[in-house]
Amino acid sequence: METVKMTLVQQPELFLECYSVTPDKFAGKSLAEIADLPAHEGKVQWKLGDFFKFEGKSGATAADTKIVVNGDVRRMKRFGQQMTDGEIVINSDADMYIGGWMRGGKITVKGNADSFLGIAMEGGEILIEGDAQNHVGSAYRGDWRGMSGGLIRVKGKAGNDIGTAMTGGTIIIEGDVFIHVLTHAEGGTVIIKGDVEGRVGGQLVKGDAYIFGNLLYPLPGYKMIGTVEKEVDGATYTFDQYIGDLGERKMTKKGEIIYGNIYLKK
Amino acid sequence: MPKILEGIGCPYCGCSCDDIKVVVSDDGKKILEVENACAIGTEIFLQATSSDRITRPRLRQSDGSWKEISYPEAFDYAAKAIVAAKKPLIYGFGSTTCEAQREAARLMELGCGILDNCASICHGPSLIAHFDNGYPSCTLGEVKNRADVILYWGANPIHAHPRHMSRYAIYPLGFFKGNGFFERTVIVVDPRNTDTAGIADYYLQVKPGHDYELFNAFRMVIYGFEKELPEMVAGIPKQTILEVAGILKQAKFGVFFFGMGLTHTDGRNHNIDIAISLTRDLNQISKWSIMAMRGHFNVAGANRVWCWSYGFPYCLDLTKGNCAHMNPGETSTIDLANRDEIDLFINIGTDAAAHFPIDTVRHLKKHTWITIDPNMSMAAEIADLHIPVGISGVEVPGIVYRMDNVPIQYRKVVDMPEGMLSDEEVLSGIANKVEEILAQEKIGFSITNSHKKIIPAGP
Numbered sequence A: 001m002e003t004v005k006m007t008l009v010q011q012p013e014l015f016l017e018c019y020s021v022t023p024d025k026f027a028g029k030s031l032a033e034i035a036d037l038p039a040h041e042g043k044v045q046w047k048l049g050d051f052f053k054f055e056g057k058s059g060a061t062a063a064d065t066k067i068v069v070n071g072d073v074r075r076m077k078r079f080g081q082q083m084t085d086g087e088i089v090i091n092s093d094a095d096m097y098i099g100g101w102m103r104g105g106k107i108t109v110k111g112n113a114d115s116f117l118g119i120a121m122e123g124g125e126i127l128i129e130g131d132a133q134n135h136v137g138s139a140y141r142g143d144w145r146g147m148s149g150g151l152i153r154v155k156g157k158a159g160n161d162i163g164t165a166m167t168g169g170t171i172i173i174e175g176d177v178f179i180h181v182l183t184h185a186e187g188g189t190v191i192i193k194g195d196v197e198g199r200v201g202g203q204l205v206k207g208d209a210y211i212f213g214n215l216l217y218p219l220p221g222y223k224m225i226g227t228v229e230k231e232v233d234g235a236t237y238t239f240d241q242y243i244g245d246l247g248e249r250k251m252t253k254k255g256e257i258i259y260g261n262i263y264l265k266k
Numbered sequence B: 001m002p003k004i005l006e007g008i009g010c011p012y013c014g015c016s017c018d019d020i021k022v023v024v025s026d027d028g029k030k031i032l033e034v035e036n037a038c039a040i041g042t043e044i045f046l047q048a049t050s051s052d053r054i055t056r057p058r059l060r061q062s063d064g065s066w067k068e069i070s071y072p073e074a075f076d077y078a079a080k081a082i083v084a085a086k087k088p089l090i091y092g093f094g095s096t097t098c099e100a101q102r103e104a105a106r107l108m109e110l111g112c113g114i115l116d117n118c119a120s121i122c123h124g125p126s127l128i129a130h131f132d133n134g135y136p137s138c139t140l141g142e143v144k145n146r147a148d149v150i151l152y153w154g155a156n157p158i159h160a161h162p163r164h165m166s167r168y169a170i171y172p173l174g175f176f177k178g179n180g181f182f183e184r185t186v187i188v189v190d191p192r193n194t195d196t197a198g199i200a201d202y203y204l205q206v207k208p209g210h211d212y213e214l215f216n217a218f219r220m221v222i223y224g225f226e227k228e229l230p231e232m233v234a235g236i237p238k239q240t241i242l243e244v245a246g247i248l249k250q251a252k253f254g255v256f257f258f259g260m261g262l263t264h265t266d267g268r269n270h271n272i273d274i275a276i277s278l279t280r281d282l283n284q285i286s287k288w289s290i291m292a293m294r295g296h297f298n299v300a301g302a303n304r305v306w307c308w309s310y311g312f313p314y315c316l317d318l319t320k321g322n323c324a325h326m327n328p329g330e331t332s333t334i335d336l337a338n339r340d341e342i343d344l345f346i347n348i349g350t351d352a353a354a355h356f357p358i359d360t361v362r363h364l365k366k367h368t369w370i371t372i373d374p375n376m377s378m379a380a381e382i383a384d385l386h387i388p389v390g391i392s393g394v395e396v397p398g399i400v401y402r403m404d405n406v407p408i409q410y411r412k413v414v415d416m417p418e419g420m421l422s423d424e425e426v427l428s429g430i431a432n433k434v435e436e437i438l439a440q441e442k443i444g445f446s447i448t449n450s451h452k453k454i455i456p457a458g459p
Helices: A032-034 B039-048 B070-083 B098-111 B124-133 B140-146 B166-171 B211-221 B236-251 B269-282 B299-310 B335-340 B358-364 B423-444
Strands: A001-010 A039-042 A042-046 A053-055 A065-070 A085-091 A106-109 A125-128 A149-154 A170-173 A177-181 A186-192 A196-200 A206-211 A215-217 A223-232 A235-244 A251-253 A255-259 A260-265 B001-009 B020-024 B031-035 B059-062 B064-067 B086-090 B116-117 B149-153 B185-189 B203-204 B254-260 B290-294 B342-347 B368-372 B385-387 B397-400 B409-410
Touching: A032 A053, A032 B031, A032 B059, A042 A235, A106 A255, A177 A186, A196 B211, A255 B236, A260 B368, B059 B070, B070 B098, B070 B269, B070 B342, B070 B368, B070 B385, B070 B423, B086 B335, B098 B116, B098 B299, B098 B423, B116 B335, B124 B269, B140 B166, B140 B290, B149 B166, B185 B236, B211 B236, B211 B269, B254 B269, B269 B290, B290 B368, B299 B397, B299 B409, B335 B358, B368 B423
Parallel strands: A001 A065, A065 A085, A085 A106, A106 A125, A125 A149, A149 A170, A170 A186, A177 A196, A186 A206, A196 A215, A206 A260, B086 B116, B086 B342, B149 B185, B149 B254, B185 B203, B254 B290, B342 B368, B368 B385
Antiparallel strands: A001 A053, A039 A042, A223 A235, A235 A260, A251 A255, B001 B020, B020 B031, B059 B064, B059 B385, B397 B409
8 A cells, every 4th residue: 555645834724625635536646646636725725735745655546545644634624525445544633524425445533533523424434533523423414314334433532413314334432422322313333432411312213322331311212121242342241221212203124113222331 | 744654564573573553754754653563673663763873884993993984985895805805704684685685695606605694593403403304384374373282392482572472373363263362272391481481371391401302202102102201301290291292182283383492402403303303293193383483583584595596594605606515513603703714704684793602703803894784783883894774674675584484575664864775785786896806806816816825834
């Protein structure tokens, strides 16, 4: 795999939309061609080369291309948007839409990520070593299809709307979460290793939530049906299993009603 | 002899009452009396012809004083500021006409900026929920003539929409509800024991921030899981939930009105989303509609005009020209301001300085602030440029959308002070000037060159 190292040389006055920073767009291009790729700051269209200096070499395909982003890129959005393969490593905090609509490959952020992380993601892997904000793996506004595949792992805490309208894939939050987990979801798995304030599985049709910490305000629409042992994130734990949301429409499969599940670690 | 004008629209709240009688002096310049309007609406009419109006644009000078300038000079200043900004933002429109909202869209499309309205800080979450879950609504005429159960959730119309109950929802004698109030059951859900709660047949004092759980409980009952209901949900006993759910199910025509008690507590759009889901569930067994208690008399108009133009109702990012993008949380005024993501703020038909958090106002004040407003509001007092305009609905006619999205043609009551312009004329004047500057720039220099202002990345 070939590596392109991009280092910030100038900060934008407002926020820069780095939608061109994907292995797909970099693959097969010279450093000069990469520096010519567009980026928007408000209504002004710049070139990536106006803000970054580039070193290294891109691969022939996205799968062969790794991008390493250096410098403080907290005022830069949309890294890895719609990428299909390859790898991006951001050695900084990053702003919104990291890995939005991503279909493959891997993104690592060595700091925090802002909101709309991995929205409508279809595949691939995102690793955030710090915290994330709101709308992790959720749907774009008005869409009823959130994250449908892949893995998002946040090592710190996250805000609200984790996996809203999710249909597949896995989200792991290793810290605490505020409210709205798997709301409106029709599939997928959310694992929260910290505490949650409440509203887990509201309007949930199908999907699984695993809560390792304390769930402060459980919804009334969940009923405990027993204790189970499950393997989660590489280890086996004992959980109380709740089914629901009893106040939402349900699908049936071979005559059996399919419920959403909340597993609370004992 | 004074003239009596009938069928006048009220420029106050989302009820947009169009049955106001206004008595105007012989010369047609002074409003003498107002009938049928609530106390707040009456005051708006009476203040319109007060003698302390600002009638010409004012430009802030370097010593902090104001200098009176002409309208063309104001258009020139505003147009140059819009062209020079990387991300201009125009916000407000609660108290403007749809004609002005259309011109604002033209202006921001030319200036490549952000178009946002007061929904951003009031019923924006309701609009997001409409995207996500639909909006089974009706008109206020249907409410008046048919409704037998009225549910107010997180709304206090006695104070915020003073004629809502008397003109549309509870007291009027409707075609199928000839005995008005006596044929209607009123339910109020609110953490505060409001004056509206005082007239309710059932008042549910929900625990603050736990509305979502209570909706979930009602939906469980509709789905037949009442036995699974905990003894207490969100501070409401199981027995009360079952009793009220029974009334909801037996309604012949129920209407669910919700206010900012739902849109501005935790969860925001999800509170409305689940309310819409409950309305849908109830329609399996009875007939229910849901309606947002919109605030200003034409705040819904901006949403309708921009939806028609761009497919999105508010928080519109037009920085890419003809490609609209909308994502509240990113493209909403408060978030853009707090993140220092805009570099020009235009306030129109609202008072952002009074309504926004003070920190947000401080962020906005880092850049040029232009206010287009008839009044000497806080937003006008802190502006760099204040362009006074005629009062929409009193001095300026136009189309407004009531809270049920019914368009109403408002008529003029009195003339504007001599030489003043309307919102529409001001926005059109600025847009024409922007067009002129852009045409010149194509010949002289490129826009990009005028924006070559980059801050070094630092050590």
